[in-house]
Each structure stands twice: as C-alpha cells, then as structure tokens.
Amino acid sequence: MGCKRKRVEDVRFTQGKGSYVDDLKLPGMLFGDFVRSPTPMRASRASTRAAPRPCRASIAVLTAEDLKPLNLHGCRRWLVTCRWSWPTARCSSRTRKWPSSFAEDRYIAADAIRTGRGRIRGAARHRRSVQVDGSRRTGPARGHSGKMEGAHGPRKHHNHIFTWEIGDKEATDAVFANADVTIKEMLLSPHPSVTAGNLPVRGILGQGQG
C-alpha cells in the first residue's frame, strides 16, 4: 500500500501488442462506408437518380429501406466513434434513401459511395447513383438527421486549434530561438485542399471540397 504499482498489461500496451476491436480480423469481415453530407449543419437531403447497386467487387449497397425489416433503420449510432444515421421517413421527412456499401476492401467500399453536387467521386458507372443536396436547412430541425434541439448552430468563431491563446508568445519564441536543439514535428498533408477534420466521406482521402 502507498507505493506505485506497475501494471502488468502496460508491457503489452507500450509495445503495441494490445488487442482492440480495431485489430480484429475475422473470416468474411467486410468494410463499410456511408454517405455523409459534405456540408455540416445543412439539410442532409439525399436523392437517388438511379437505384444504388453494388459496383466493382462490392458486396452490397444498402439503404435504410433495406434495414426496415430488421428495425435498424432508425439507429442513430451504431458505432460510438462513427457518427452517422439512417435518415428515413421516420427520422426525416425529406430523406428516403441513404446508402451504405460493404466490401472486402475498404477502398472498394468507398468506391461505391459518391457524394457532392455534380462532383461525384470515383468510377464513372456510379457517377450519378447518389446525390446529396447541400441546401441550407430552413425552419426547425426535426428527427435525427440534422440539427437537434439545443445543439449549437454553425460555428461563427475561430476554433483556436492552431492559434496562440495562453502565455507570452514573444518570450516563448525567444526561448526556442536561443535553444541549442529544437524538435519539430512534420505533418505530411498529401494534398493542400484536404482539410483535417472535414473529410466528407470516411475512408476516402482525395480531392477536398475546396
């Protein structure tokens, strides 16, 4: 009692040998990808110009309509870290079809999903399968697909992530300038228009919205 105890499991954790759900690989496990609105806090109205169908090597393309028999179409969250919803007639008066796709390869799953107005990504044969309308929502939001009651609106202020807020900047800069050794972290951004935190489709790193 009263002394520090070393955790046994930390030996594994500090060597990257912990086993998490993300590390599981099971036979037949698939990757899923989901259409999300490219514009936050806007009406997430999806329309299908043609019925979504599996494309190259994808296993299935599902819409909320397909999940109705399982009573899963209204699930707001299936994964804690992946915020998405299945807007349906129950959740949104506007949205009827909101596809997701599943494949053995994460990139193929992403191929099956296209978003954006007139800037649909990926294979030509699916260019017009899905369109997400980014028109601004008018009136109070209802259901699960948009702004909830009590939620904050679009951010009007800077998020201050990369700005100086606390302390004496000049004094700190002087310390770094006079230091014998400084360490910098290099962040590689493959494309200048890709903005962190605003990737419209989870799993795709490509042309930004810019």
Add this chain to the structure above:
Amino acid sequence: MTKSQIELTINGKKVEALVEPRTLLIHFLREQLNLTGAHIGCDTGHCGACTVEMDDMSVKSCMTFAVQANGANITTIEGMANPDGTLSALQEGFRMMHGLQCGYCTPG
C-alpha cells in the same frame, strides 16, 4: 486501379509491396503487414494514434500515402523495444509513470 511498387524499410526489415496510390500508410501497415500497433483514432491527423517515424521524423500515417514512404526508413511501435526485448527508455517511462490507460493511442 494501377498499383505501384514500393520498397521501404520497416523496423529494420526490407519490405517490397504493391499498393494503390491512394492507400494510406496506416492502412498499408495495419492491413497488409499486420503491424497493428499504430491505430486509427480520428482519421484526420489530430489525435496522433497513428504516428510512426519516417526517416527519423514523426509523421501521421493516416495523412501519408504509402507511396510517399517509398524508400523511407519506417519505425513503428513494434520496432521500438531494445534488441534484447526489454522496453526502451521511453516505453519504460510510460509504464513507470502510468502514462497510459487503455493504451489504444499510446503507440502513437
């Protein structure tokens, strides 16, 4: 999609592989090489759970394409321990000072 041939050194071992140009380094490490130490946390380069060393510089592997690492020397958490299998000073420091809880992001 046309695949590209890459050659790189990962934790001291030469690796050659064919990857799609859009394949992210973290996906290449985790899914093709089964090096699951680095994790995908935020997918946006903020959290750092996917951080690896590339030519002695830390990079967020979720923001780096595998083809960008062609010819590079990569060190992941699996390659950080001492050759005799004991924890490195940094790893031992994390353990001594209780610098982790679930350990998901610690490898980054």
